[in-house]
Amino acid sequence: MTDFLAGKQVDPKKDEQTKPGLNPDMAFSFLFFSDVRKTVSNKEKYQFTRQLVEFADQAGFEAVYFPERHFSEFGSIYANNSLMAAYFAPLTERIRLRTAAVTITLHHPVEIVENWAMVDILSGGRVDLGFGNGWAKKDFILSPDTYENRVDLRNERIPMVQQLWRGEAIDYPGPGGEMFSVQAFPQPIQADLNVWYVTQSESGFEYAGKMGYNVFTMLYGIDLDALEEKTAVYRKAREEAGLDPMKGTISLMMHTFVHPDLELVQSVVEKPFKEYIKSSLKPHMMAAGKDVSEQEITKMVDYSYARYFNTAGIFGSREDCQKQIDKAASVGVNEIAFLQDFGIDYQAVVGALGNLEQLVRDNKGL
Template sequence: MTQTIEQLLGIQPAAHKAKQAKADISFSFLFFSDVRKDISDAEKYAFMRDITLFADKEGFEAVYLPERHFHEFGSIYANSAIMAAHLIPQTTRIRFRTAGISLPLHHPAEVVEWWAMNDVLSQGRVDLGFGSGWNKPDFILSPENYENRRQICSEAIPIVQKLWRGETVPFAGPGGEQIPIAVYPRPLQPELKVWLLVTQNDEGFIHAGRQGYNIFTMLYGNNLDAMQKKIALYRSARQEAGLDPEQGVITLMLHTLMLGDRAQVQQAVEAPFKDYIKSSLDAHLKAAVDQNGGTPLNEAEKGKMLEYAYQRYFKTGAIFGTVEDGRDIVDQAIAAGVNEIACLVDFGVDYSVVRESLTYLKRLTSNYC
C-alpha cells in the first residue's frame, strides 16, 4: 500500500495558525451521529431538546437537523421535519435548518408541505439544506433515483423554491397526466433560504455559488487552508453569476468539546472519537487494498495509524480543548472565509460532560457575538 495515512483518512496537513481574525461569525449546533448504546432513544431526544433550548436562550443562530435511515449511526434522525415540529413550540428565536434533506428520496411537493407547516408553526424560522444522498439502502424509498441522484437533486432544488414561493408546478400523475400543483399551507417566508451540502468537490462549491445557495461543509479531506481556496471559488462563482459575492453563508461543521483543561477533553473524547475514526479507517483500508492490491495491514499497524489520525484530528480538525484552543480554531476558520460554525456535540461523549462544556462554549462564542 503506497497511500499515506492522510490520503486514506482524508486528513490534510495542519493549516498554518491564523492571526487573530476580526470578523463576525455565528454559531449553531448540528445533531448527527449519536450511536451510544448505553442510553435509550428517548434520552437521546431529551438531550437534543436540552441543547436546542440552551441554543435558543444563549443566542446561537440555528440547529441543524439531519436525515438518516436504516442504520444505528444517526438512526434517531429519520425525519427532520418531525424533529423540528417537536422542538419548535419549545423555542422562541432559534432557526431550524436541515443538513440535509436527501432530496432524491422525496417528492419536492412533499418536502414543501412538511416544512411550510413548520414555517407557520415557528413564525418563519425555517431554512432548508439539501444533499443528494449516498447510502444505497436509503434508496429503497426511491430506488429509481439512485444512479442519477446528484442530477435529480440539482434539478429538484429550484422546483422546491418555486413551490415555496407559491408558484404552480406541473407533475406527472396517474397515467402520466401532467397535474398542476400549488402547495398548501403557504409558508410565512416568501423566499426559502437554501443550503447545499458540499465537502471535497470544487464543482459543488462553484455550483452553489452560481445558484445563490449557501453551503454546509466539513473538513473531511480538507484543512482550513484548502477550505479557504474552495470558499474563494464559491465567492468568484457568485460574482460571475451577478450575485453579491459576500452574501452567501459558508457553514462549517466542527466536532466540539471544551472544558477547563485540555487533558480532561482528551479523556472525554478519545474513546468515542477513536471508535468513529476506526470505522472510517477500516472501510478506507479495505477499499485501498481492493483497488490497489497489496497486503492488508496487521492490527499493530492499524493501531499506529489510528493513534496518528486521532492526534492529528484532535489538534487541527475540531474545537477540542480549552477556550483558548477553541479561539485559535475559530480564528483560523474566520480567516478562511467561514461565516458560521455548526458545533457537533452528539458524537458519543457522556451527556453530563457535554452539558458541563456548554459554559465554556458560551464563553468562546461571547468573544465573537
C-alpha cells in the same frame, strides 16, 4: 477590493481594527448527528438533544441543524428531520431550524414543501433547508429509480422546491402519465426559502456560488487551508454570476468540547470520538465498495482522530479554541456548527456549556 485566494473582502482599515477573539460576523450553531453508544437509550439521546437545543435558543445561537439518515445505526435517530424540527418549533423562540440535509433525491419536491411549510408556520417562520443528494445505496430503497442520477437530480429539484415554496404551480405526472398542475399547501410564512447546498467538492462550491445558495461543509479528509481554496472558488462563482461575492454563508461543522483542562478534554473525547469515526468510516468504505480489514480500520481511525483533534476540531481551552475559530474566519467560513453528540459523556458536555457560551460571547464582543 476582493482577494479570492483568501475568500474574503480586503479592507485595510478594518483589518487594522480586527482583533483575535473578535469575529462579530461569525454565526454559531449546533449540528446533531448521532451518538452511537448502545449503553444510552434513544430516549436519552433525544432528551440530550432537547437540552442542547433549548440552551442554544436561550444563549443566542443562530441555528440548530438536523440530518436525515436511514438504515444505519449511525445517525438514524434522525430518520426524519422535519419531525425533529416540528417537535422543537413550539419549544423554542428564536433559533432557526435547519437541515444538513434533506436528501432531496428520496422525496418528491411537493412532499418536502408540504412538510416543511407546516414547520415554518409552527415556528413562526424559522425554517432553512440544506439539501444533499444521498450517497448510501441502501437508502434508495425509498426511491430506487433516483440513485444513478442523484447528483443531477438534486440540482433539478432544489429550484422546484423554491418555486413551490413561493406558491408557484408546477406540472407533475400522475397515474398513467396524466399531468397535474400542483401547488403546495399550506403556504409557509416565509416568502422565500434560504437554501444550503451540502457539499465537500470544489465543483459543489462552485455550483452553489453560481446558484446563490449557501454552503454546508465539513473537514472530511482536509484541513482549513484546503478549505480556503474552496471558499475562494465559491466567492468567485458568485461574482461571475452577478451576485455579491461577499454574501452567502459558508457553514462548517466542527466537533467541539471546550474546557480549560486539556487532559480532561482528551480523556472525555478520545474514546467516543474514535468510536464515532469508526462507525462513520465503515458505511463509507462499504458505499465505495472497499473491503478493508479491522487492522486497516484501526490505523485510519487513529490517524483521523489525531488530525481532527489537532487541526479540524474545537477542543481545549477557550484560548486554544479561539485560534481555530480565528483560522476558520480567515479562510472564509462565516458560520460554525458545533457537533457535540458524538458519544461524549452528557454530563461532561452540559458541564462545559458555560465555556462554549463564553467563547461565543467573546467572538461577538459581548
